Amino acid sequence: MPHVALVTGANHGIGAATAEALAAAGAAVVCAYRRIDDPVDPAVPDAYRANRARTADPVVAAIRDRGGAAVAADEDLTDPLAPARLFDRAEAAFGPVDILINNATGWVQDTFAPRATDQHGRRMQPVTAATFTPQFAVDAMAPALLIAEFARRHAARGGSWGRIVGLTSGGALGFPEEVSYGAAKAAQTNYTMSAAVELADLGITANVVHPPVTDTGWVTGAVRHFVARSPTHVHVATPAQVAEVIAYLASDAAALITGNVLTLR
Numbered sequence: 545m546p547h548v549a550l551v552t553g554a555n556h557g558i559g560a561a562t563a564e565a566l567a568a569a570g571a572a573v574v575c576a577y578r579r580i581d582d583p584v585d586p587a588v589p590d591a592y593r594a595n596r597a598r599t600a601d602p603v604v605a606a607i608r609d610r611g612g613a614a615v616a617a618d619e620d621l622t623d624p625l626a627p628a629r630l631f632d633r634a635e636a637a638f639g640p641v642d643i644l645i646n647n648a649t650g651w652v653q654d655t656f657a658p659r660a661t662d663q664h665g666r667r668m669q670p671v672t673a674a675t676f677t678p679q680f681a682v683d684a685m686a687p688a689l690l691i692a693e694f695a696r697r698h699a700a701r702g703g704s705w706g707r708i709v710g711l712t713s714g715g716a717l718g719f720p721e722e723v724s725y726g727a728a729k730a731a732q733t734n735y736t737m738s739a740a741v742e743l744a745d746l747g748i749t750a751n752v753v754h755p756p757v758t759d760t761g762w763v764t765g766a767v768r769h770f771v772a773r774s775p776t777h778v779h780v781a782t783p784a785q786v787a788e789v790i791a792y793l794a795s796d797a798a799a800l801i802t803g804n805v806l807t808l809r
Contacts, residue, residue, distance in 0.1 A: 546613075547571040548638045549794065550630055552621065552690070553648030555579070556595035557760030558711065560603045561787035562645055567612035569791055572638035575600035576617045576630055576648070587665035592761035613638065621648055621686035622678055627693040640701055643794045644694045646710040646732065650682035654724050662721040665766065676724050683728035688735045691750075695743055706748035707794040710736040712805065713754065733805060740803035749802035751793050755786045756808050778809040 549566045553559035554575035563573045577600040582593045600616035607614040615637050619626045634641045653668045654675040662668050669675060687710055698706050712729040713719060719726020733752050740750035757763065757771050758781045771777040789808060792798055 549643035561783035572613040622681035684731035
């Protein structure tokens, strides 16, 4: 039986590239997504706003054109019932999920500092309940519930092989100028590391990928200049480059890799 993968945030960027990479490796893929209509920001390319407003239908079509199997699933991950619906959809289409990729992000620009824009000129807003709540719902709560649903169904069917991969950002000093985003991703990392320990006896590995600056449509000339001058960034990656690493972690070859945060440069 082929593997079945559930990929969140699969309508563009790293999620879309990961869905295509997993399908190329033979997995059937459920491409979960939610269209986001971002406000116009002069410092954010229109291409990025257009990407976030896409459905996952073009990704599914591309996979099917290459002979793969995929379906799109429009879900609001701020709804605590969404994980069960996604797994039900996957099982109805392809069978039990054994690869879970927690890629979706709520991404808001919020800050503690009294500034209107960040270092790249993008608009920021102060931390409030309105920035915290959706960010943590998508980047912390949803991955936790998806992992829990994955583990429950895996154990109930006597599964012995499983892969969980999360996506993170930020670092030891948090994520200045995107503080709620960084904090929510840190929570997801902690959940995933706990899953690596608690679910090991079930044959499940759990890892987190920290991508480099990745051009999903938001990278401007100013961002490229920042990366070129930064002592901690090496280059701007493509979504496909990051997806290669994720697909490897979801393969048989990565059976001994678990409980790691892989920082890509």
